[in-house]
Amino acid sequence: MAGTPIVEIRHLFKSYQRGGQVVPVLHDLSFDIAEGEYLALMGPSGSGKSTLLNLIAGIDKPDSGELRISGEDISRLSESGLADWRAANIGFIFQFYNLMPVLTAFENVELPLLLTGLGRRDRRERVELALEMVSLTDRSAHYPSELSGGQQQRVAIARAIITDPLLIVADEPTGDLDRVSAGDILGMLERLNRELGKTIVMVTHDQRAAERARIVKHLDKGELVDGESLLKTQ
Template structure:
């Protein structure tokens, strides 16, 4: 006899990110340095997670593994049902381009390109027409309140405006997941507050799942959930 779980009130949907017994180490000369040890974690679709912990705790390493930038030594890592730890490198690059939007501390904008051109860049390898690309770029620039700055170069924008361009670039492919590594770390408090409010809106109104590494307790307060790492291990913390 089979049971239809869709009628089971206790059934919970599959997490967007499912991590089981993940481990990662790096070689430093002849020495193996463990970074993450036996990480097991679920992240629900639509959540906004802050990864916190002291320097060297493994926060950015865990973020890079989830984003498919790096590979674990062992364990299981599934995102939206895809075993990304088992994908070949070419397939992993395609998956990453289609499903992950990146926001970095130092923006990573091309200085010789305008805001419009920086946001358009991830679409250049797609089959979208020039008009389709323009419509999408203008839409996301409006979302981050930069439609009137699209022809400006990064050097002509404030730090907060540059980070909003980076957020627009992260959104341009309509990714499954947004990963942000210290997105407010290079901003003054006013600009940081504006960026955090924007991430909250993207989470609440656009339903984007966001994983944010931060050492700033003020930034972490913007998230819905907190995950603590210390010496490569998860610590219990408030949700």
């Protein structure tokens, strides 16, 4: 079952300024995510699930509260410190894949490795391995425009795991895919979690996607509702 917490959230508050008005998004949120967990965050639009994901991923900062990841309070990191931290610890999967259109699949996957001290040969080996894991070895020289949506999302998954991050965050990873491709991607995430022990936090609207996670948390108006539902056990 769940191990030691990798994400510790304590009394987290976050609000936005919109047209001179303060709109509260997250309200006194506290919970943990254990290492090796596969968590789905669900909730209606505006419930704060994406904001929570952004905070956990270190691309946004909370107003107050603690946000410890692997023991480090990332809300206290500087802008560039946070950038370095993301490069080392977070793998991103986006709804619209967010690949660089002018780079090939290989170059897209290689991108996060440029922020490490790895040499060219090591980078090549790792990219090839990652593309093999998502079954896209034969597509490594293709540009995103030459790939289907499902293939592009697989490239994005390869990019997310290439640096072997602590945490993989996925924002609606199947939101732009047909049912078959979506199933494919979800299977891949599941394998990452089960076989490689990757901790995954996924935001989704899709009930079918959420069902593939181990734990589902529902957010509404910035607060967790009905605790958590344990959908699956090992």
